[in-house]
Amino acid sequence: MHILYTDCAHEIRRSTLLPIQETNLATIYDIAKAAGVTAATVSYVLSGKGSISQATREKVMRYASELGYRPNLIARSLIKQETHTIGLVIPHIINPFYAGIAETVERSAYARGFRTMITNTYEDERLGAELLEDLAARRVDGIIALPGGLSFSAIQSMIASGLPVICCLWEEEEGQEVSLAVGLDFKRGGQLVAEHLLGLGHRRISVIVDVKANGRIDHHLRFTGCQEALANAACPLDAALVSNGDSSLESGEAAAHQLLHLPNPPTAIFATNDLMAIGAMVAAWKLGMRVPADLSIIGFDNIALAPFTSPPLTTINVDRDRLVKLALDLLLSIIEGKQLEPPPLLAPELIARASTAICPASR
Template sequence: MTTIYDIARAAGVTATTVSNVLSGKGSVSSATRARVMQYVEELHYSPNLVARSLIKGRTGVLGLVFPSIDNPFFAEMTAAMECLAYQAGFRVFVSTFSSGDQTGQKMLRDLALRRVDGVIIFSAAITLDIIQAMELPNLPIIYCLEEEMQPCPFPAISYDFFEGGRLAGEHLLSLGHRRIGVITDMTDEGQLCHRSRIKGLQTALASYDLTLDTDLMKNGHSNAETGKAVGYELLTHPNRPTAVFATNDMMAMGLMTAAWELNIQIPRDLSIIGFDGIAISRFTTPPLTTIKIDIEALAAEAINLLLHEIKHPNSQNSVVLPATLVQGASTGPLLL
């Protein structure tokens, strides 16, 4: 393996000069710098990252904690954060576990023991109460996607999920729909992530002097299988809804499959709106109307907050990003 001493001999300079060129420190002439970098390239020099981390007291690794990567939302988020971290000179270590998983605390402690420089944790993976109870001193943490932003001891980033639910309801109501069904995730884990969306919908309904018909509210898990299974229950109801709000896109897609199998046309016979704005939602038939969570914006905010927290601990910054409606072709006016 090529060392800085090999570079120094080839360039006719000292090892200290090579080190200064590579670190950007010290006073080195442009000609010397160019000569050193020429041999760095020719000799295929790569820095010893382990040694560098020992010297700097950092590993150059960020931990990302997700509930899963089965959902395309989290897969897309992983890719976005990995790219941004790499651009900032970091690698990422991804762990997946849900808030109900008893191994979650052990895995989070393991991340801390591996001396990652900081961790981004998604609320569906592990609850705020559990994190606080674990007492992870000096570990920079960013908490993501808490639905109802509670007082948080470390920086947090989320979306206005309540407003997203209200926008979904307002959109359907403006199209003339009054009998609106809901497919959501109210499991112990899911209700932490979907409760505000339902409250937003209820607020929209109240503005029209309507209430949510609990008989048309179906619960399950945040996946397409749930959407299809409980979708059948909704769509075979004696007085089925004319529109359905699914609190994530995967459940909306499962509902679309149920509608297709029951020969219910979208949006002529049924309007469907989802939540997340994952990339695949643009390629359903018809394209899904959805409340978009801007994954690129969230990833950038989370990485920037974490890098700031690493340099300036206990900054207590929090960000709430706005929800937006993306009009697809899965919603349309109520046809009497």
């Protein structure tokens, strides 16, 4: 059976007795009338189906172009039960890291015939759960979800409903591992930070870590990796040198200001994301300290701004292009009914720039 694609707006206007000429939306009936063929013929031509002569196809397409016809994608998606749209849930698009992820997902999805609906949770788990339901109600074909404002239970509930959800870059708490995920070896990233700073002779190393209002460490794997590497090098992390932030520039500045006013301040600061690291640079500058001559600073994420700070920021690189490709491959394979194993964790890479140097005491 062949179903004709009709224009919903046109049908609504006809049903309310509004004159057809009040709308500029051409329908397949308008094309059929202009081309002197049936609406079924137009439908076959536009859908690429049926045994229609080349001359008729060309004539229909010519009139469709002249009349400015646009297919009703909403009606088509209702018929086919697919929208060729994916949802992307992120915490804050104002954060350059997530803005970069969003841009890469949108560009990559578009190249593969999909549109992207991007939404922000603003670190609010109640809102995050509502946004997942909203995307499902809008009939997206699948969702890529990043941490921050999404609870484990909300994700599990959405997966149980049958909608494909790929968790990306989650640092799960123990017992909350998601089955479909694409991630980074965050713990190894934290180890690389410690090894880099120890190799430069630093022993008074501070950590500014993202901690939520409920006391949960959001970046716990990168923090744990750094902490364990320091302990293994007989240089355990001093609890007094750990300060809390919230992944923002302001929190990084405030935390660094506190750390640098200690009686025995650190010679190096590891901020668990780049924005907090840049905030720490600002705090050092306001205190008249030179980076890296007086203080080394290292971040995590390698956001687009990192090479352009003064001095350029040493950081842990997250390969966004590779990450997004893996996430899309996994999501689209599930949408198409295929079964793929989640890929192994991506390996982090330390990008050494000018914000870290040999510890002053080691010179």
